[in-house]
Amino acid sequence: MLLKDFTTFKIGGPAKSFLRPADISRLRRVIKNSRERGEKVLVLGAGSNILADDRGVDAVVIKLDAKCFQGINNYGEIVEVGAGKPLSQLLAYCVQKGLSGAEFLAGIPGTVGGALAMNAGISLNKRKLAIGDLVERVLVLDYNNNLKVLERAKLKFGYRQSNLAKYVILGASFKLFPREPGFVKSKLSEYLSLRKAAQDWAWPNAGCVFKNPENDSAGRLIDSCGLKGRRIGGAQVSRKHANFILNVEHASSRDVLVLMREIKKTVKIKHKIILKTEIKIWK
Ligand code: EPU
Numbered sequence: 001m002l003l004k005d006f007t008t009f010k011i012g013g014p015a016k017s018f019l020r021p022a023d024i025s026r027l028r029r030v031i032k033n034s035r036e037r038g039e040k041v042l043v044l045g046a047g048s049n050i051l052a053d054d055r056g057v058d059a060v061v062i063k064l065d066a067k068c069f070q071g072i073n074n075y076g077e078i079v080e081v082g083a084g085k086p087l088s089q090l091l092a093y094c095v096q097k098g099l100s101g102a103e104f105l106a107g108i109p110g111t112v113g114g115a116l117a118m119n120a121g122i123s124l125n126k127r128k129l130a131i132g133d134l135v136e137r138v139l140v141l142d143y144n145n146n147l148k149v150l151e152r153a154k155l156k157f158g159y160r161q162s163n164l165a166k167y168v169i170l171g172a173s174f175k176l177f178p179r180e181p182g183f184v185k186s187k188l189s190e191y192l193s194l195r196k197a198a199q200d201w202a203w204p205n206a207g208c209v210f211k212n213p214e215n216d217s218a219g220r221l222i223d224s225c226g227l228k229g230r231r232i233g234g235a236q237v238s239r240k241h242a243n244f245i246l247n248v249e250h251a252s253s254r255d256v257l258v259l260m261r262e263i264k265k266t267v268k269i270k271h272k273i274i275l276k277t278e279i280k281i282w283k
Contacts, residue, residue: 012052045114083113132157140167203246219243
């Protein structure tokens with residue numbers, strides 16, 4: 001098993017072990033055993049925000065794609081959904097049930113758990129919309145491997161970060177708003193077209209590589225340095241959106257890292273701004 005087969009970047013070697021537990025008790029056993037052996041545990045969502053080392057990743061990687069982690073139900077405007085559910089399926093459910101509020105997540109190639117851990121979202125006309133704004137409570141496994149419900153008051157969400165990253169997220173409840181399915185569907189299409197117009201999904205990539213600095217856009221800064229199209233090995237800065245690095249020809253993780261270093265250095269020299277990495281680097 002190679003992580004390249006499970007990441008949108010299509011880069012990554014083997015993990016120490018790669019496990020897809022069928023239910024919560026098996027998941028807890030895997031975590032318990034790994035911790036006893038002193039092994040690091042990483043949870044892989046849709047693999048859309050990860051650069052995995054192609055020499056391998058020194059961790060037990062868990063993927064929660066079994067049916068048990070992908071349930072979805074609603075009680076009026078509250079939607080309960082498993083962490084392994086792809087956002088696209090959550091949104092399809094919202095259309096079907098006539099529930100609005102999550103449409104801005106359209107086109108984000110993530111799972112519910114991954115999106116929560118990094119508080120995935122969008123910046124639109126200086127407004128930031130993120131998944132954390134919709135959450136009522138989250139079901140997790142805590143440090144002691146015990147089930148715990150974290151209520152909204154206990155949750156902290158910031159720009160592309162949350163206090164959930166340290167837990168294993170199992171599922172969450174979101175509070176949405178009843179609207180006509182047609183309304184939800186057309187809002188979804190609007191967000192999807194915005195994303196398609198601005199972003200480059202023609203080649204494997206991991207979305208925006210750097211976080212936006214306060215009141216600016218990393219894409220704009222990189223673009224203004226003339227870096228669009230800059231290529232190292234098989235990794236290239238997108239010509240459409242400069243905060244995207246594309247795997248255009250069997251890029252190695254090193255190609256991407258070298259290109260990232262060059263981008264950071266150039267932006268620092270030209271703009272005196274230090275870009276912070278958004279994607280997670282697994283090694
Ligand atoms: N811009 C350029 N050149 C570029 C790219 C962008 O000049 O190469 C300019 C655009 O013209 C625009 C501004 O920069 O005026 C902002 O660009 P855009 O609307 O594409 O948004 P962004 O700030 O680059 C953010 C999120 C995206 C999210 C979009 C949706 C971050 C780092 N990025 O991008 O999230 O999809 O808003 O509105 O927060 C991600 O997190 O992986 C991601 C892709």
